[in-house]
Amino acid sequence: MAPEVKPNALTLHAEVGRADVGGGMEGDAWLLNGSLPSPLIRVRKGERFHAILENDVPDPLILHWHGLTPPADMDGHPRYAVREGETYEYDFTVENRAGTYWYHSHAHHRVGKHAYLGIAGMLIVEDEEEEGLGLPSGEREIPIVLQDRRVDPERGLLHYSNPDTVEGVIGNEPFGNGVNYPYLEVDTAVYRFRILNGSNARIFRLAREDGRPMTLIGNDAGLLPRSEDVEYVDMGPGERVDLLLDLRDASVGEVIQLGSRAFHIGTGLAGEQQTHRQGHPLELLKLVVAREVEDSFEMPGTLADPGGPDPADAVRERTFTFTSDRDYHTRTMMEHHINDLSYRMDRIDERVPFGETEIWSFINENHFPHPMHLHATHFRVLSREGYRGLVLPWERGLKDTVLVHPEEHVRVAVRFDAHPGLFLLHCHNLEHEDVGMMLNIMVER
Numbered sequence: 132m133a134p135e136v137k138p139n140a141l142t143l144h145a146e147v148g149r150a151d152v153g154g155g156m157e158g159d160a161w162l163l164n165g166s167l168p169s170p171l172i173r174v175r176k177g178e179r180f181h182a183i184l185e186n187d188v189p190d191p192l193i194l195h196w197h198g199l200t201p202p203a204d205m206d207g208h209p210r211y212a213v214r215e216g217e218t219y220e221y222d223f224t225v226e227n228r229a230g231t232y233w234y235h236s237h238a239h240h241r242v243g244k245h246a247y248l249g250i251a252g253m254l255i256v257e258d259e260e261e262e263g264l265g266l267p268s269g270e271r272e273i274p275i276v277l278q279d280r281r282v283d284p285e286r287g288l289l290h291y292s293n294p295d296t297v298e299g300v301i302g303n304e305p306f307g308n309g310v311n312y313p314y315l316e317v318d319t320a321v322y323r324f325r326i327l328n329g330s331n332a333r334i335f336r337l338a339r340e341d342g343r344p345m346t347l348i349g350n351d352a353g354l355l356p357r358s359e360d361v362e363y364v365d366m367g368p369g370e371r372v373d374l375l376l377d378l379r380d381a382s383v384g385e386v387i388q389l390g391s392r393a394f395h396i397g398t399g400l401a402g403e404q405q406t407h408r409q410g411h412p413l414e415l416l417k418l419v420v421a422r423e424v425e426d427s428f429e430m431p432g433t434l435a436d437p438g439g440p441d442p443a444d445a446v447r448e449r450t451f452t453f454t455s456d457r458d459y460h461t462r463t464m465m466e467h468h469i470n471d472l473s474y475r476m477d478r479i480d481e482r483v484p485f486g487e488t489e490i491w492s493f494i495n496e497n498h499f500p501h502p503m504h505l506h507a508t509h510f511r512v513l514s515r516e517g518y519r520g521l522v523l524p525w526e527r528g529l530k531d532t533v534l535v536h537p538e539e540h541v542r543v544a545v546r547f548d549a550h551p552g553l554f555l556l557h558c559h560n561l562e563h564e565d566v567g568m569m570l571n572i573m574v575e576r
């Protein structure tokens with residue numbers, strides 16, 4: 132587990148180091164405060180978030196608080212990246228409801244490398260509303276950063292070079308909280324798992340291998356109105372889910388495996404061309420039942436109201452179409468575009484009035500899945516046409532990242548009502564983002 136810290140005059144020191152990754156292996160990694168993954172930041176809604184990033188890695192670096200909605204100069208826009216030896220000070224008030232958020236590097240062209248090497252951690256916001264529900268906490272609350280990496284024992288485990296910009300970097304080994312093939316000893320009790328897909332490009336279809344349901348209680352922006360039992364959850368990079376696992380009828384010695392099931396990324400051409408590792412099954416986390424205890428937890432009938440924009444209030448629509456081009460000269464390079472644009476730091480791509488509700492359409496016209504992430508607000512997923520064809524249980528409530536498979540058209544209701552300024556819309560496949568699948572969104576009063 133990552134050490135837990137509070138953003139109270141917190142220093143986050145980034146440096147190159149070595150990390151124990153489990154299984155007797157040690158790897159080269161980029162560390163924040165010596166930890167892989169980065170420390171878990173726990174904060175209360177309404178509290179001051181005061182942290183200083185000290186950059187001691189040989190790259191520009193800036194941190195983005197994924198899912199929080201701070202002022203524009205606190206959001207980790209790549210134009211604020213600081214060089215080696217420099218610092219960046221974050222000071223804002225946390226305005227977001229209780230939920231499972233996270234943070235990672237947002238240095239342009241280097242997000243994939245930095246997250247892969249270790250500059251990524253979980254960020255948990257707590258509030259009174261959630262505490263009143265009596266959900267499993269303390270030892271029964273398990274934050275898990277799921278990632279995949281390539282294991283290369285000779286060159287150091289976390290080696291990252293010549294990334295695949297077509298599919299993104301997909302590893303062959305699972306990591307949970309920085310540990311290869313993690314396992315956890317558990318009681319016969321109800322557990323709350325806060326799960327982040329912190330992978331660069333891999334999508335998980337998270338499920339219990341015994342086929343039993345998991346109880347979904349929350350996603351990107353906190354608790355849902357009601358719990359729902361689900362057989363599996365699709366998680367694109369950047370997405371979070373909050374799940375309860377009821378292990379009360381398990382017996383000591385039993386092993387409960389969480390894994391990623393096989394899936395396709397589209398029908399027709401996209402499905403047929405799926406020859407790579409995306410969608411292949413993977414073991415993720417082993418739960419070993421170690422102790423028999425009594426646990427009288429009862430699921431609350433209702434959880435919390437996520438709020439958010441009402442599509443009936445929408446005053447305009449925007450469309451974002453995703454396409455990809457292969458560079459036939461280098462053969463390896465693939466550019467991914469939003470509305471035929473490739474990211475430029477100094478260009479404003481969309482101007483959006485503060486406080487107005489809009490309907491945005493995400494249309495995927497190529498053969499790659501794109502988990503689309505919006506900064507500075509959360510959106511409500513209204514509909515999905517094509518392929519999976521519906522809004523899925525884990526897409527209720529409010530989201531900041533939505534997975535758009537090939538052939539899919541996803542409509543969302545958006546309203547920026549936190550802060551004006553320059554923010555980002557981008558693909559959270561980090562290699563897609565790094566080659567320019569990102570736009571500057573100017574929120575204007």
Ligand SMILES: [Cu+2]
Pocket residue numbers: 467499500501502558559560563564568
């Ligand atoms: Cu993408």
